[in-house]
Amino acid sequence: MDTIKLGLIDDHNLFREGIKSLLLKMSGISLVLEAVSGRDFLTKLSNIVPDVVLLDLEMEDINGVEVTQKIQELYPDLKIIILTMHKEERMISYLMELGANGYLLKDTNQQELEEAIRSTHQKGFYFNALVSEALLKGLKNKGAKPQIIGKNYQLTSRELEVLELITMEYTTTEIADKLFLSARTIEGHRKNLISKLGVKNTAGLIMKAVRDNIISI
Structure with missing residues (x-):
């Protein structure tokens, strides 16, 4: 298993x-970049780019x-994990x-921090109860209406299958194993989905x- 290269940005020592x-208690996770400010972090990125960064909001x-x-x-x-004291749903x-x-x-706690780092590195996202609740309340407030699956995005049946998984x-x-395809093919579908849906990453x-x-969950 490859070591996860981690970055940390926070102005509180x-x-x-x-x-x-x-x-130090987490195996396979190595802190390779530590920054005391946003500008400090962006400068240091020219020397090394981590896999995941823990990012404070207020600097x-x-x-x-x-x-x-x-x-x-x-x-x-x-990949970015916001680590902050702000828990406003609109901000999330x-x-x-x-x-x-x-x-x-x-x-x-340590357990959730480690789970978040590993999940974000491996899957591209980490949705805990905090994020899920903010998302669902946002849906309720916007009064989202059901749509015909994939209608507005012109998704293929395979792309819908990948998106559901x-x-x-x-x-x-x-x-890839479940659909009997290569990992490269799945990544191709993922990139197409990101482009078609106009989002930035897997979490999006x-x-x-x-x-x-778009799909039934």
């Missing part, structure tokens, strides 16, 4: 030290929203739609699938 002590120079936007623009394959939905792959509160949290390898695919009732 004590909090960073606490996270680092937890990471003095460049806030987490701006950093998320920059990452999406310059390093779209870098906004960050996830902006391109974040997961959202955790800073009072999370993605929402069921299957990995690329698991989907799931949110779109639920919000627009």
